[in-house]
Amino acid sequence: MAESKTAKAEGLIYKGHPLRRVDNLIYYGTMAEKYIIMMQVLDSKQDQDLKVATKVSIQLQLTDPNLRSRDRVVKKSEKDSLYAAMDIAAIWLDRALAGKEK
Numbered sequence: 001m002a003e004s005k006t007a008k009a010e011g012l013i014y015k016g017h018p019l020r021r022v023d024n025l026i027y028y029g030t031m032a033e034k035y036i037i038m039m040q041v042l043d044s045k046q047d048q049d050l051k052v053a054t055k056v057s058i059q060l061q062l063t064d065p066n067l068r069s070r071d072r073v074v075k076k077s078e079k080d081s082l083y084a085a086m087d088i089a090a091i092w093l094d095r096a097l098a099g100k101e102k
Contacts, residue, residue, distance in 0.1 A: 015090045028089050031063050035074070035096040037089040041082070056085035060092045 012019040020027045028037035043055035060075040075092060079085040 014086065015094075017090075017093060028086075029093050029097075033097055034063060035093060036061055036063050037093050039082075039085050039089060042078070053082040053085075054080060056080075056082055058085050058089055058092075060096055 014028065017029045024041040026039040026041075028039065029035060038059045038061055040057045041053045041055070042057055044051045044053045046052075056079050058077050058079060059073050061072040062074060064072065074096070077088060079088065
């Protein structure tokens with residue numbers, strides 16, 4: 001029972017990094033690290049009972065609170081599905097945290 005409560009408090013994890021959603025924004029990574037990914041669903045369509053993202057903005061950002069929000073952005077792109085956005089987000093975040101980015 002205690003294990004399921006720990007997993008619940010931890011939230012969703014994708015490829016070793018936490019995922020948090022606030023409305024149409026999805027944050028991938030943790031603020032304790034140097035970088036985080038912010039994805040914003042810009043457009044979606046209804047497919048039967050499900051809303052499917054058709055345009056997603058992705059930004060690799062520095063987590064430094066002393067920087068202005070536009071100065072935090074290291075890389076950005078747009079993809080035509082959430083799957084494609086998550087794929088590139090995982091690659092960008094892993095490379096940035098490994099020190100292969102600026």
